[in-house]
Amino acid sequence: MKLLWRLLRGMPAYLWSGWGAAASLLLFVALWELGAGLYGPLILPTPLDTLATLRGLVRAGEAWPELAITARRALTGLLLAAGVGSALGLLAGLSMTASMMARPWVTLLLGMPPIAWLVLAMLWFGAGDGTPVFTVFVACLPVVFIGALQGTRTLDHHLKDMARAYRLPWRMRLLDLYLPHVAAYLFPAWITALGSSWKVAVMAELLATSDGVGAALAVTRSHLDTSASLAWICAVVGSLLVLEYALLEPVKRELERWRSAGGAPPAA
């Protein structure tokens, strides 16, 4: 309850702090406008045209259903990867043998391009939900795993010794000792995985399914409708940004409060 109140109270300041990021984004849009002026509407439509097309798609009721489908697949794959990857990474971090064994596996998984996984998934799962979800899962798993592994292995051994000296039971060690430290490594890994999940889901849908944003992109590409393609891309990127900055970033700041503490002069 206190947590929720603190989040709400910090919301205005947090939103206000977004001006810097907004300015940076607008610079990007300005460069886009410049490119559009140079290359013409077939190659690169102007930002305003793209927004107008997007508005049209939303009004026609086409945008939200597709976004929802893509979001569902991406988030399912992401949650599976986050859950499995975090748990396995934590366990591997505790065991020297497991972490040495896991390294080549992670290199293998990271080395395989998602498109290769997609081809396999199409053969295994067909054209339904399973293909994008599996591809997202496999693409996001190594990132989360490494984050959890490194987090667990870098815990200060002084604190580990202190925990042993005070006879902390395993539950306390997990919740009070390892998790808060590992969270600092896990959160960036989860945020990276979130970005990956969106991209991989759209890619999987482009090739393998008949619904979702990726499928819509395939259609607009075949119609050479650059404006609509860019509109869909904007929709995808926009939803990703909203998810990251409205949901994950405030939670991350809350969990990391203890890090920025100590900037103020200590009470002598």
Place this chain on the structure above:
Amino acid sequence: MTTPPATPPPLLQVRGLHHAYGPTAVLQDIDLDLPAGRIAALVGPSGCGKTTLLHLCAGLLAPQQGRIERPGAPVAVMFQQPRLLPWMATLDNIALGLKAQGVPRAQRRERARAAALALDLPEASLAQYPAELSGGMQSRAALARALVLDPALLLMDEPFSALDVGLRGQLHQLLLARQAQSGMAVLLITHDLMEAVRLADEVLVLAAAPGRIIARYRPPGEARARGEALVHRCAAQLLQHPGVRAAFGLPEQDAPDAAGAPPAGEGGGAWLQAPRCAAPRASHGC
């Protein structure tokens, strides 16, 4: 040598302890008896194995050769660094050992608060994170974390080295008062000979490479009754002995006082085990 008063059975007993890291011998033939209600201080040069000995007594390392008997009752450790969990508020840090014992939340927070106030920690600091506290306050929080458990044996590794003289004196008094009240045994590692003489019932001097006990010294009188002048004199007496100086790598003095024998009538301490010179030289009789 005066016979010591009847001592209670030892709470911590170490016999014939040897320890090595790989091929390097770190501790050699350590014998130690610490009865309840007594304070023993370990002094020695850096790297002589004091911290290793403390870790062995705390049960953090397995003894390779020799025997350590620890009490079954709670043992609390205070390390050289405060080692507070940076993501927990100070009050929760102090209550950590109680939480490990399964004490319910309200009760352990109350006890932690009482322990913190007994050590003069300001109320406001209890809600802050350790990074927001000064070094002295972090040390006091670590001490509170150890004392709140009401341990039978307290192991301390240079606990007060980060504190100023005034704060150190305050905590010395608090520790002695607490120890007299609860009868806990304390094993204290310190660099500061004066602190050792001020607090301890027995001072053990270690030499380095490998770590071994070369002298045992009992300061006179009760710890709480030792005045500043007496402490200075006894520390000087310790520091003047060539054996002790050699252990610390200090140069020889030009005119050493009578080595070992307490100055008559001045109430000096007693050598339970007079130091033999680590490096025998012809110039002083050892």
